[in-house]
Amino acid sequence: xxxxxxxxxxxxxxxxxxxxxxxxxxxxxxxxxxxxxxxxxxxxxxxxxxxxxxxxxxxxxxxxxxxxxxxxxxxxxxxxxxxxxxxxxxxxxxxxxxxxxxxxxxxxxxxxxxxxxxxxxxxxxxxxxxxxxxxxxxxxxxxxxxxxxxxxxxxxxxxxxxxxxxxxxxxxxxxxxxxxxxxxxxxxxxxxxxxxxxxxxxxxxxxxxxxxxxxxxxxxxxxxxxxxxxxxxxxxxxxxxxxxxxxxxxxxxxxxxxxxxxxxxxxxxxxxxxxxxxxxxxxxxxxxxxxxxxxxxxxxxxxxxxxxxxxxxxxxxxx
Amino acid sequence: xxxxxxxxxxxxxxxxxxxxxxxxxxxxxxxxxxxxxxxxxxxxxxxxxxxxxxxxxxxxxxxxxxxxxxxxxxxxxxxxxxxxxxxxxxxxxxxxxxxxxxxxxxxxxxxxxxxxxxxxxxxxxxxxxxxxxxxxxxxxxxxxxxxxxxxxxxxxxxxxxxxxxxxxxxxxxxxxxxxxxxxxxxxxxxxxxxxxxxxxxxxxxxxxxxxxxxxxxxxxxxxxxxxxxxxxxxxxxxxxxxxxxxxxxxxxxxxxxxxxxxxxxxxxxxxxxxx
Numbered sequence: 373x374x375x376x377x378x379x380x381x382x383x384x385x386x387x388x389x390x391x392x393x394x395x396x397x398x399x400x401x402x403x404x405x406x407x408x409x410x411x412x413x414x415x416x417x418x419x420x421x422x423x424x425x426x427x428x429x430x431x432x433x434x435x436x437x438x439x440x441x442x443x444x445x446x447x448x449x450x451x452x453x454x455x456x457x458x459x460x461x462x463x464x465x466x467x468x469x470x471x472x473x474x475x476x477x478x479x480x481x482x483x484x485x486x487x488x489x490x491x492x493x494x495x496x497x498x499x500x501x502x503x504x505x506x507x508x509x510x511x512x513x514x515x516x517x518x519x520x521x522x523x524x525x526x527x528x529x530x531x532x533x534x535x536x537x538x539x540x541x542x543x544x545x546x547x548x549x550x551x552x553x554x555x556x557x558x559x560x561x562x563x564x565x566x567x568x569x570x571x572x573x574x575x576x577x578x579x580x581x582x583x584x585x586x587x588x589x590x591x592x593x594x595x596x597x598x599x600x601x602x603x604x605x606x607x608x609x610x611x612x613x614x615x616x617x618x619x620x621x622x623x624x625x626x627x628x629x630x631x632x633x634x635x636x637x638x639x640x641x642x643x644x645x646x647x648x649x650x651x652x653x654x655x656x657x658x659x660x661x662x663x664x665x666x667x668x669x670x671x672x673x674x675x676x677x678x679x680x681x682x683x684x685x686x687x688x689x690x691x
Numbered sequence: 692x693x694x695x696x697x698x699x700x701x702x703x704x705x706x707x708x709x710x711x712x713x714x715x716x717x718x719x720x721x722x723x724x725x726x727x728x729x730x731x732x733x734x735x736x737x738x739x740x741x742x743x744x745x746x747x748x749x750x751x752x753x754x755x756x757x758x759x760x761x762x763x764x765x766x767x768x769x770x771x772x773x774x775x776x777x778x779x780x781x782x783x784x785x786x787x788x789x790x791x792x793x794x795x796x797x798x799x800x801x802x803x804x805x806x807x808x809x810x811x812x813x814x815x816x817x818x819x820x821x822x823x824x825x826x827x828x829x830x831x832x833x834x835x836x837x838x839x840x841x842x843x844x845x846x847x848x849x850x851x852x853x854x855x856x857x858x859x860x861x862x863x864x865x866x867x868x869x870x871x872x873x874x875x876x877x878x879x880x881x882x883x884x885x886x887x888x889x890x891x892x893x894x895x896x897x898x899x900x901x902x903x904x905x906x907x908x909x910x911x912x913x914x915x916x917x918x919x920x921x922x923x924x925x926x927x928x929x930x931x932x933x934x935x936x937x938x939x940x941x942x943x944x945x946x947x948x949x950x951x952x953x954x955x956x957x958x959x960x961x962x963x964x965x966x
Contacts, residue, residue: 400869403784403788403869405790406780407783408780408796410777410780410781411777411778411780411781412781412796414840415799415803415840415841418815418834418836418837419803419806419811419837420799421814422811423806423810423811425814425817425818426811426813426814429814439817487704487708492701492702492705498705498709502708503956504716504945504949505715507894507948508715508716508944508945509897509898509915509941510900510916511900511916511919511920511940512916512919512937512940515919515920515922515923516715516718516719516934516937517715518923519718519934520715524731525730525735525930527735530735561711561712565712569956570960573956573960574960618804618805622806622807622808622809624901625898625901625916625920628920629900629923630923646807646809647809647812647901650812650813656813659813660813663810666810667805667807670805671805674805
């Protein structure tokens with residue numbers, strides 16, 4: 373809306389002209405630094421400095437109980453992690469959890485967005501209701517899902533019984549095969565509204581002309597989606613992939629409250645392993661090394677995202 | 692495309708979608724109102740009969756829920772106020788100035804998204820111990836703000852990008868200082884986004900668990916997320932009490948969200964889609 377207003381002739385400015393004007397308006401070249409300084413200092417103190425300390429901690433053996441007797445061990449924590457088979461299992465669980473979250477949360481979000489995009493009676497209410505899971509506190513979500521999945525009294529097993537399936541009566545969160553699916557179901561329930569809200573906004577950008585032209589040509593829904601919808605929302609989907617990946621790598625509260633990573637490590641992601649190492653095993657150095665591995669994975673994902681989006685932009689520029 | 696059959700299928704899918712979205716919250720409310728005897732009946736009651744509002748009175752008197760909710764409110768409001776105060780000027784700088792280090796600032800804001808809270812909790816514990824911030828709600832506000840302020844800055848930057856320069860120039864001609872322009876001209880124009888950003892920061896503080904669990908140890912400083920989580924796996928507390936606490940913790944947030952949903956969605960999509 374405002375972009376359109378700025379593009380009107382009497383207001384139009386080339387980027388250069390606008391920046392010159394900004395500079396002239398400005399006067400003091402230090403102003404932007406003064407404006408940014410509080411936040412930069414704040415983030416360095418509460419994010420940068422702790423991160424640096426965590427990095428240094430990862431090269432030491434440090435106990436939570438006696439942190440003052442910390443000593444330097446070089447890469448030993450990392451070497452030990454790499455040598456432990458259960459750590460590779462943690463990586464595997466994290467990868468599986470993240471991949472399924474990304475695919476299902478975005479696919480369901482897109483499905484919901486497409487359902488709620490075109491007008492119908494009550495659309496406003498429907499759009500509001502569908503975002504409820506996203507507004508609910510994760511710990512409360514974990515608590516109510518643990519209750520619905522309760523082996524004996526949970527309503528979920530009650531429904532399975534009604535369907536007369538051979539499964540049922542399962543203690544979902546205590547069963548190593550079922551705990552991860554249960555955690556995934558809960559996580560996806562909570563986060564798919566985010567992707568649907570963001571994708572609903574992106575769908576506003578779909579060109580009605582292209583859509584109608586395709587419709588007049590007799591294209592079916594799938595072709596219309598390919599021609600008119602997908603090209604418009606693709607950058608948003610890419611951004612969602614990045615964010616859901618990073619958030620899944622970070623997610624702690626929901627998993628911790630539901631299973632604490634159990635049973636026998638079936639839901640133990642990197643962050644759960646990190647927390648367990650630090651506060652149950654009380655080995656801060658090892659915990660820090662786990663954290664650094666997780667952060668490296670997040671960094672790699674981010675770099676790949678920027679590389680891929682830039683390549684896509686270049687490819688579009690050429691064609 | 693507009694055939695009655697496809698319309699019916701679409702409406703059915705929408706109904707399923709909404710049921711799935713709303714049911715767990717509904718179930719929390721139902722369980723909180725169910726009597727102990729009926730909780731363990733063979734057939735779960737979809738409508739509690741009789742509805743036991745007494746469960747709530749019982750919960751108030753037997754748990755610290757009111758204090759926990761108060762603590763959560765303090766943390767959430769504190770996080771909200773501090774995030775907004777810190778974010779306005781850098782958002783303006785990112786939107787309106789060209790300066791060396793702008794890219795680095797953008798990266799710093801983005802990089803915070805990658806850090807798991809659980810990872811920073813150990814070093815933050817040590818830092819807070821030195822600053823006498825351990826076991827204080829103020830410490831929680833400071834820790835939470837480190838995670839909200841980057842997002843809020845980015846959302847506000849998106850909004851300020853849309854404010855025409857001409858409005859600012861008029862104020863400049865009238866002799867207004869730069870900070871005066873930001874506070875008196877830009878902030879009122881982006882007020883709806885500012886409201887959305889406030890709500891997002893509020894929710895972060897209201898929902899946060901890791902820091903509240905580890906940086907605070909006093910019972911009377913527990914937030915609702917920690918208080919609620921403390922019942923999981925504990926057999927002595929009846930499930931309807933746990934769910935009653937869950938309802939008191941969830942419903943204010945959800946109702947508040949539904950009231951301001953329009954603004955939140957606008958702010959969020961401005962920040963994340965343009966980002």
